Amino acid sequence: MKIDKDLMKGSTTMLILNLLSGGDMYGYQMVKELEKRSDHTFTLKEGTMYPILHALENNGMVESYWDEGNSARKRKYYHITNSGRKLLKEKQKEWEIYSNTVNKVMGGVCYE
Amino acid sequence: MNNFINDYIEEVCRQIKYKAIVEDISTEIKGHIDELTEGFIEEGLSEQDAIKKAIEQMGDPIQIGKELNKTHKPVTEWSIIALIGTMVLIGGFSLFSIAKDPASLLNLSHIGRSYIIHLVLGLGVASACYFFDYTKLEKYSLKMFIGTIAFLLIGSGIGRSIAGTQYVVIGGVSFAVISVALPLFIISFAGIAKKWVSGNIKDLFKVAGIAFLAIFISLLSQNSLSIILLLAGGFLIIMIATIFNREFKGNRKQHLLTIFGGCSFILALMTFYIFNSPYRKARLLVFINPGADPQGAGYIGYLIRQIISGANLLGKNENMYFTYQGVTRIALPEVSTDFIFAYIVGAFGWLLGIVTILAIALAILRMVVATKKIKDNYGKHLGVAIIAIFSLQAIANILMNTGMFPTLGLSLPFISYGGTNLIVNMGLIGLFLGIYRRKNIVSFKKQKHSII
Numbered sequence: 332m333k334i335d336k337d338l339m340k341g342s343t344t345m346l347i348l349n350l351l352s353g354g355d356m357y358g359y360q361m362v363k364e365l366e367k368r369s370d371h372t373f374t375l376k377e378g379t380m381y382p383i384l385h386a387l388e389n390n391g392m393v394e395s396y397w398d399e400g401n402s403a404r405k406r407k408y409y410h411i412t413n414s415g416r417k418l419l420k421e422k423q424k425e426w427e428i429y430s431n432t433v434n435k436v437m438g439g440v441c442y443e
Numbered sequence: 444m445n446n447f448i449n450d451y452i453e454e455v456c457r458q459i460k461y462k463a464i465v466e467d468i469s470t471e472i473k474g475h476i477d478e479l480t481e482g483f484i485e486e487g488l489s490e491q492d493a494i495k496k497a498i499e500q501m502g503d504p505i506q507i508g509k510e511l512n513k514t515h516k517p518v519t520e521w522s523i524i525a526l527i528g529t530m531v532l533i534g535g536f537s538l539f540s541i542a543k544d545p546a547s548l549l550n551l552s553h554i555g556r557s558y559i560i561h562l563v564l565g566l567g568v569a570s571a572c573y574f575f576d577y578t579k580l581e582k583y584s585l586k587m588f589i590g591t592i593a594f595l596l597i598g599s600g601i602g603r604s605i606a607g608t609q610y611v612v613i614g615g616v617s618f619a620v621i622s623v624a625l626p627l628f629i630i631s632f633a634g635i636a637k638k639w640v641s642g643n644i645k646d647l648f649k650v651a652g653i654a655f656l657a658i659f660i661s662l663l664s665q666n667s668l669s670i671i672l673l674l675a676g677g678f679l680i681i682m683i684a685t686i687f688n689r690e691f692k693g694n695r696k697q698h699l700l701t702i703f704g705g706c707s708f709i710l711a712l713m714t715f716y717i718f719n720s721p722y723r724k725a726r727l728l729v730f731i732n733p734g735a736d737p738q739g740a741g742y743i744g745y746l747i748r749q750i751i752s753g754a755n756l757l758g759k760n761e762n763m764y765f766t767y768q769g770v771t772r773i774a775l776p777e778v779s780t781d782f783i784f785a786y787i788v789g790a791f792g793w794l795l796g797i798v799t800i801l802a803i804a805l806a807i808l809r810m811v812v813a814t815k816k817i818k819d820n821y822g823k824h825l826g827v828a829i830i831a832i833f834s835l836q837a838i839a840n841i842l843m844n845t846g847m848f849p850t851l852g853l854s855l856p857f858i859s860y861g862g863t864n865l866i867v868n869m870g871l872i873g874l875f876l877g878i879y880r881r882k883n884i885v886s887f888k889k890q891k892h893s894i895i
Binding site (some may be wrong): 377 | 455467468470471472474475477478479500501502503504506507510513514515653819883
């Protein structure tokens with residue numbers, strides 16, 4: 332099932348930060364990892380990730396560096412900073428409250 | 444076939460107004476598309492279909508470009524410009540007040556014309572440096588350093604000496620050789636330190652040797668203690684900043700101890716240098732005991748104390764003048780240059796003096812904050828170097844003007860009258876603002892390290 336784009340927008344930052352909290356990654360790798368972990372439910376337009384990453388870097392939440400890794404291709408890796416980890420925690424808490432509340436409200440409705 | 448990819452990337456980049464970042468962004472996005480394409484080819488698609496599908500996956504290039512443009516708008520540090528502007532205004536105002544005063548020996552129209560010429564030249568140099576891509580400087584650091592040594596030697600050979608300072612005349616405008624050499628030394632040293640002060644103690648000795656060579660040659664050709672202090676202080680700040688940089692891989696304690704050991708050695712040499720000349724020895728002894736010899740070597744210090752202690756909160760203090768055989772003169776020499784701060788306090792009162800100090804302190808503070816935000820490591824090094832030149836000059840000059848530092852030939856950046864200094868300082872600030880403008884760029888051409 333595809334998820335509505337607007338629904339994904341709000342949580343992409345949190346998902347990206349969460350991915351990076353497990354180690355440094357480059358853009359393509361993040362998209363693939365996101366698809367894998369969500370059983371291909373999350374398939375975002377991949378280019379839209381870069382404005383988010385660059386804005387995060389501008390605000391000091393992530394840092395970037397170029398590395399060639401094992402392949403000959405230059406890749407830009409992103410690294411989460413301490414303030415990025417703090418932001419992730421806040422976003423997670425916010426998300427928990429939000430999803431719990433939505434479930435509570437929706438739970439009152441009978442779908443059958 | 445690659446045309447599709449290039450068209451896509453061009454479309455993204457066309458939205459981005461700040462062109463210096465375009466190369467980085469296109470490399471990043473091209474890498475992504477290439478990997479997507481390879482994946483689809485492995486899945487069995489033809490190259491053409493794979494590229495089409497990859498581009499489809501990326502999303503609307505115009506929207507992506509517009510979003511990126513929002514993040515990468517070049518930024519100008521207006522607060523620093525405003526603070527420097529305040530200093531220039533205070534300096535200009537004081538200079539005209541001195542030149543208008545019949546008790547000074549300056550000629551108003553001559554000084555005014557010279558000041559305007561240098562100010563316009565300074566603004567030109569500042570904007571040239573602002574738009575200059577500083578990353579091009581890094582690889583020429585060592586050549587620039589050696590070139591500066593050559594310039595110093597040649598300049599001292601062919602230059603004209605006025606009151607102990609060497610000047611070279613280019614197109615009717617004379618430049619003080621050392622005023623040009625000092626920032627060139629410091630700027631190129633930032634690149635040298637970044638390259639060689641990276642963790643190996645042997646390399647530290649090489650860098651220190653280079654620094655010492657520059658100091659030694661400046662000493663030989665200029666014979667000025669203040670320049671030596673500025674150079675040594677600048678080199679020291681840059682080396683220490685490099686040791687605390689995140690790219691430094693060696694033993695920090697060992698490096699710091701080595702540097703402080705070296706400094707003690709140089710200090711011992713300097714003591715020898717001072718005591719070798721009766722004139723310098725007298726000035727040092729007066730510094731240690733300020734009250735001594737008010738008619739001889741302590742005369743200037745005595746005049747400064749007269750002005751500072753008698754100054755009002757607002758308005759002129761008549762202690763500034765002395766009258767001899769019916770002619771009134773400003774007692775303190777060099778009020779338009781080295782001792783302009785004492786003049787400001789004496790002629791306009793403490794309030795303007797405090798405003799001046801506040802503007803300088805805030806400018807240093809804003810520059811430190813700005814340097815922290817620069818992502819490129821060479822940019823950070825240059826930022827530190829420029830802060831070092833500015834703050835060392837300013838702090839030493841203010842201390843000298845308030846009787847807390849020996850009287851040396853030091854001018855107050857942007858405030859003291861001195862053509863070459865104004866132009867050079869304007870250029871340095873232009874360079875600094877230009878680095879800050881590009882603060883978000885980490886160029887892949889040089890970066891190849893991992894963050895710890």
